[in-house]
Amino acid sequence: MHLGVVAGILYCVQFSRELDDDEVARITRMTFEQPLYGLTTEEQYEGIEAALAVDDWQDALSWQPHPEPVVRDFLRRVLERLDARRPWPEPPFRNLGYARWQEFRQGTLLARLRLYAPAQDPMHVRLHTVPGDEDRLRGVVLRLRSGDEVALVASPAPDGEEAVLMAVPPHRSAAEIVEAFVSCTGYARERVSAAHG
Structure with missing residues (x-):
C-alpha cells in the first residue's frame, strides 16, 4: 500500500x-x-x-x-x-541517495556541525547508516536549492554530537557552500564552524 x-x-x-x-x-x-x-x-x-x-x-x-x-x-x-500552488517552488534541498557516497566521503571537508538531539534536529534525523559503508558511517547526500551538492557524514553512534559537511570537487568556495547550506536547511549558524585542514 x-x-x-x-x-x-x-x-x-x-x-x-x-x-x-x-x-x-x-x-x-x-x-x-x-x-x-x-x-x-x-x-x-x-x-x-x-x-x-x-x-x-x-x-x-x-x-x-x-x-x-x-x-x-x-x-x-x-x-x-x-x-x-502550481508551479511548485524548488524545494530548499532534496535527498540524492547514496549512489555517489564514496566520492563525497573522500571529498573536501567544508565544515563541522554540532548536532542537536535527533528529535530536535532536522538534519540529524536524516542521517542513516549508509548501505555498504565499511565503517557503518551515517550520512545523507543533499542537493541544495542553490545547486550545491553536499554530504553530511557522522559516526555510527545514533546520538553522536558532530557531523562534517563534505563536497566533491570542483565546487564553489567553502564559505559560499556553508552559507547556502545554512540558508537552505535553516540550520543554526552558530552550530556550523569552518573546517581548518
Missing part, C-alpha cells in the same frame, strides 16, 4: 482536534519547507494520490484518532491546495 506519505502526514496531525483549513495550510507548507522523507513535492503528491486510490486502508492507519472519511476528505483538500 502507498500509505507511507499519508502515515507521515497523519503523524503530524494526530494531536489536532480538527483537520480544518488551518491544518490543510500547515501540511501544504510542510510539503514544501520540510518534505517528508526527503521526497519532492511531486513524490509527496503522488503518495497521497495513490493512498486515496486504495479502497480499504484496513488497519494500516488505525493508530490515529481521526475517522477514515475525515482523513480522506482532509487529504483531498491538501491535494487541492497543492494544485492551487
